[in-house]
Amino acid sequence: MLPLQAQTGCPSDCVCDQPPNWKTEELTLYCLREVEIQNLRGTEHETALMKRLFRWATVLEKMTVTFHCSVADSKAKEFCQMLRSFCRPEISIKGQRFA
Template sequence: MCTGVRNLVLTFVGTNHYPEAQTPCPSGCVCDQPLNWKTEELALNRLREVEIDGLRGTEHEAALVKRLFEWATVLEKMTVTSDCSLTKSTAKKFLRVLRSFSRPGIRMEEHRYLCAINTSCTWN
């Protein structure tokens, strides 16, 4: 149980920031450990805001967001910024998936990171 966290910021560092990270993980990589992370229970009973930067639309990212919605019982706002490598249509599809996990009353904001000018813009 984590009783004190009220705001959480997660930044996924993609290949656009570190090109050497493009090599796929070898079999048995630590990033797949522990295998039961999707079923672990965690109580984030004061978490009200989550900001996630650099989403690339992966299955692991969707699973993490789904778990955050389950763990954070008083969550009010989630802001997601997709990586600039995603097309607008792919990002919108992924955000629909994320919204499907959300509860009523959670405000979701979406942004897209623009690599060329290092800013984000809100999508309507």
């Protein structure tokens, strides 16, 4: 029996070293009805993800967003308004601050 050797890292051609292409990936999340996101800061990357999530989750009904404690109430309200501007009208969006 050969002794097990510890692997020090992935090979150079490993898929985990490649940048993710989630911004161009087309998915269908046809069972996702409710989403809860915590510690949202309202960054550009988070906004991009949310836009895609609304497009991918074809039966989404409810989204609850809890903002990081560093996010001001005014910025949280503004972010929720922006989310409502690009989601389907039947999706309920609730925003709250992390306590």
